[in-house]
Each structure stands twice: as C-alpha cells, then as structure tokens.
Amino acid sequence: MPSEPAGVVEEIGTGQVGLVYKLTLAVTDFIMNNMVIRNLTIYIPALVAIPIVYRKVGARKYNLAEYFAAMIYMTSSILLFDIIISPVSFISESCYSGLEIGYSILICSISMYKAFPVGNLKKRMGYFTLYLIVSIALYLLIILGFLTLSFSSVS
Structure with missing residues (x-):
C-alpha cells in the first residue's frame, strides 16, 4: 500500500479525513516538492522583466507565451546542466x-542577445545589467509582499 505524502493527517479526532482533503494535500505536496514546477515559478519574475527592459529593442515582437516557452527551454537546459x-x-x-549560477547567467545572456540583438557591446551589457536589476527588484518586491503578509498575520 503506498504511503501518504508528508503532512497528510490520517484522522482528526474520531472521524476520517475526507478524500478531497487528502487529494488536495497530495497535489499540493507534489507541486511544492517538484523541482520543475518550483523552477518555473521561480523564473516568472525574470520573465516579466523582459518586456519591461527590452521594450525599445523589439520586445513587442514576441508575446508572453513565446517568452514562457523560452523560459521552459532555459529551465530544462539549466536542470540538465x-x-x-x-x-x-x-x-x-x-x-x-x-x-550553476554562471551557466544560468550565460544561457540567459546568450538568449537575450539572440532574441534582441543590440549591436554595440556596451549597450548590450547595459541592457542585460538593467534586466538583472529589474529582475532582482521584482523578486525583492515579491519577498517584501510575503514578509508584509506574514507580519500582518502575526499581529
């Protein structure tokens, strides 16, 4: 008999836990402990930063689905590495x-150059640096939001 995922409660008091509750916990446990899903959700702020930074050099020629497909390709490349x-x-x-970090930055910078070819090396490095800064700012904004939520629930 397969074992229950970590965190699943067999019984509460004298009654049995419902099947929907067990399924919800199993699916949540799978999502939270799946490396591919974790990586895809981690890279979403970096995906959102692309149209913000590269809008002047052709970011509008791709839609969000194409950016997501490129992100999946880069994520799988990083996982294989x-x-x-x-x-x-x-x-x-x-x-x-x-x-791992060096390869991630290399793959990201090569794909940014292939998607948005900027001729001048100085401009290309400037755009990529701005992209990294905007990505970090979005991550910090999300972390700040979670910290605000956690501190407001404690009070």
Whole structure:
C-alpha cells in the first residue's frame, strides 16, 4: 500500500479525513516538492522583466507565451546542466553553486542577445545589467509582499 505524502493527517479526532482533503494535500505536496514546477515559478519574475527592459529593442515582437516557452527551454537546459555537474557537489558545494549560477547567467545572456540583438557591446551589457536589476527588484518586491503578509498575520 503506498504511503501518504508528508503532512497528510490520517484522522482528526474520531472521524476520517475526507478524500478531497487528502487529494488536495497530495497535489499540493507534489507541486511544492517538484523541482520543475518550483523552477518555473521561480523564473516568472525574470520573465516579466523582459518586456519591461527590452521594450525599445523589439520586445513587442514576441508575446508572453513565446517568452514562457523560452523560459521552459532555459529551465530544462539549466536542470540538465545541474544533473551533469552534480558529481562536482560531492567535491565542493560552493564550486557547484558557482558553476550553476554562471551557466544560468550565460544561457540567459546568450538568449537575450539572440532574441534582441543590440549591436554595440556596451549597450548590450547595459541592457542585460538593467534586466538583472529589474529582475532582482521584482523578486525583492515579491519577498517584501510575503514578509508584509506574514507580519500582518502575526499581529
């Protein structure tokens, strides 16, 4: 008999927990512990930052679905790279993290250049730096929102 996902309660008091409740917990547990789904939700603010930064150099020629498809491709590329370099984590965790971050930035910068070719290297680096700043700002905004919610629920 398969075991219940972590966090599923068998009984509350003397009554049985409903099937809908168990299914909801199982689906939530799957979503929260699935690496692909986690990565896709993590990259959504970076996806939103693309049309904001690159609007002057042709971001309107692609729609949000095409950006999402490119994000899925980059995410799968990063996940495959993580699998390939996973033996490095046994040697040095910091080296593994550095390679992972370096590869992510490399893949992102190459795809940005291919999608929005800016001729001048200085302008290209400026756009990419602005993209990274806007992405970080969106992440900080989301974190600040969650912190505000968590502090307001405590009071």
